[in-house]
Amino acid sequence: MKNPFSTLINIILPPRCINCGTLLSEKNGLCSECFNNIHFISEPLCNRCGCPLPTAQIGQKMLCAECLQKKKPLITMKRAAFIYDDSSKKLILDFKFYDKTSSAEAIAQIMHGAGRDIWSLTPNVLIPVPLHRLRLLKRRYNQSALLAHHLSKLTGIPTDCTSLIRQENTIPQVLLNQQQRMHNLKHAFAVKNPQKIAGKSVVLIDDVSTTGSTLEECARTLKKAGAAKIYALTAGRTEL
Ligand SMILES: [Zn+2]
């Protein structure tokens, strides 16, 4: 039997496609058209950075050319659910800037599937990429923390939203070029409780990774504070 409360909720707030807004029958998610249009990242992919690879033998762990050259990566494993392009842009922007927090659960569910290689490494804690206090006041919620909260429910791995903090009110990364981004990010993050981080394997959670520099800087800060391993899971990533 259907829960009368959820029936009532469905009348007031009918479930919609989190990308295009089409009404759905069940719960918030993707309509079949958006599901077919969004470029989900699937195997074969680079075992470390998660970028799609042209071919691989089944079951073989492969690295892309760039990862083969880097000996000591800050982030041991990176995964994303889909390519951040025109097909998925609306989903992310609505969630991030237009208060569509109701999408968080559905996005987290998609990320949960994309993160299976990370979950198999039994990480200790999920840490959302923090927003600066002032930006948080303006936007009222940290979209990455919302995703981490739902991923925590799905995986049983606790979330730590207080140890990693953002120090300066950095300009949104999307408005900057690569060089400005790096400068803007230097010393942007700090760890408040190093004793909570020391020896832990951490999964950084964010909505989108574009150049990856925000995740790298978070990873650098956490490593300095004594974190053992850093993994990163995002909903979208630009194709690199
Ligand atoms: Zn749709």
Ligand SMILES: [Zn+2]
């Ligand atoms: Zn790679």
